[in-house]
Amino acid sequence: MPDNSAPIQGASAAGLAPVRPIQAPSAASILADDREKLQQGQRSILLIEDDLNFARILMEMVRERGFAALAAANGEDGLYLADHCLPDAIILDVMLPHVDGWGVMRLLKENPRTRHIPVHFLTCLEDRQKAMSMGAIGFVTKPVDPDQLAELFATIENAISRSVRKLLIVEDDPAESKGLVALLEGRDVAISVAGSGKEAMDLLSREAFDCMVLDLGLSDMSGFDLLEHIEHEDEKRRLPVIIHSGRSLSHEEELKLRHYTESIIIKGAKSPERLLNEVTLFLHQVESSLNPEKQRMLRASLDKETMLEGKKVLLVDDDMRNIFSLTSILAEKHMIVVEAENGREALARLQEHPDVDLVLMDIMMPEMDGYETIRTIRMDPALPGSASSP
Structure with a gap:
């Protein structure tokens, strides 16, 4: 297990804008979790939950499923454990003392060491869309019943058991689609390319994809027609959609896209760095699995000062x-x-x-x-x- 005595510097370790140093958890804040027994390579799930009784229940469920249980009662301790223990998944509450769940999620996704870790929200708030747009794999609202918890853990186990993520590129320009494949391909990504809206609909009906990159200007239908089709599909088959366009969207187009944001995650990516950032976020790719040039592009996108x-x-x-x-x-x-x-x-x-x-x-x-x-x-x-x- 990595040394957990030194303070974490958050995203600044990767050359990003520094964040407030996070100190090791105090003894008073530590639940009786498995951090001291954690072995190298052992699968673990981190719970960031300030309701200690509920956290203990979740820890037992985590152990029953063969994972080591890590627990933090506030956002700072959760960020510390995420960076130092690199759990396989995180279950995150929003209503936390100090740094709330939204802040924790933002910092997790800004840190190249932790941004690939699947995060499932479990909270009393009703803001699923915000969580999913930040890269969460799921969102469940408290109070929860046993069936909901079982589904939550099934979602987590499915996310971490897949060695290959599936990406769909919908682009009718062959040269453009070829460039996108070259940018986004990797040893843990299986890419399918659809040259038309109809071809995309056929692929979506047969396979479950983790993310889709969509050009709005297709030859047989508009990208909006395809989004309309996806919206009426089974909710479990909906997926993050990244709009890839060489031009800025008009005000009317932005209003149209907002119609789908309750059911489909819409992201606009206008540069290769931004597109790579968004796709790796939703595919939960480990930065070290990318080639050096793509790692450079990813860090450039994450570095907020570079954006200026x-x-x-x-x-x-x-x-x-x-x-x-x-x-x-x-x-x-x-x-x-x-x-x-x-x-x-x-x-x-x-x-x-x-x-x-x-x-x-x-x-x-x-x-x-x-x-x-x-x-x-x-x-x-x-x-x-x-x-x-x-």
Whole structure:
């Protein structure tokens, strides 16, 4: 078993933005779990649950199924154990002291050492879609009955027993689909390619896939038609859908996609790094199983500061001291900074730079304040950030 006496640095160990160091659990917080008896290679499930009585019940169920049981009563201890013990799966509550379940999930998925671990939520909250969109394998709401718990463990056992994940790529451009296969293939991924919506529907009716990459512009039907078909399938056969498009979605298309978000997980991936990140997340791939170049791409996608590189930001402030300070900080992130000292100048800069990605707007300014400037931007379809711009 790995040494569990040193503090974990979370995602910062992989060169990512540092998170608050998490110390080893205090003796008072430790349930009588199996961490001291855990052997190298032994299968284990981590329970992150602050209801100690319920946690003890779950631990017995874990042991009955042949797993070692690890337990944490708060988010920090759970993150520590996940990083140091690398369990085969995690059962996670949301209502936790200190770091809640959403924060725990986010940090697990930002850490390359733990992001592949299947996580099943077990909580009193009703927010299944949020959990699934973060990469969870399942979501059950408390209180639970024995049948629900049995199904929960069956879901976990199925997730960790599969050595090969199945990915469906739906793309009618042969050259594009070939490039996607080259990007996403791996020794633990079986890829099927559908060149049309009908072919995709046939494959989905015969096989269960773990994830689908979908181009919205198909030759025989739109991607929306295919999503409509999936929505009416058996709920257990629904799957994460990653929209892959070379263009930005229009406002109307985004509204259409929201129609499906209660039943289908929709992600937009516009770059190879982002697409690789999303697919490996939903397929629960171990980072070390990827080749070195794909590991580099994955870490670049996970590194939030890398996402800022090359982005153009318009900085609007009438105080030159603020502009100087913020420009220095943004330049360190390799961002392109365009400056404006008031609202009218900001509008002129947006006309000159229609490729601006972000506007940092002061509110209290002479001539035209921030509120009026924002309203003007939203009303002008020619400006980036308007209500009708892509």
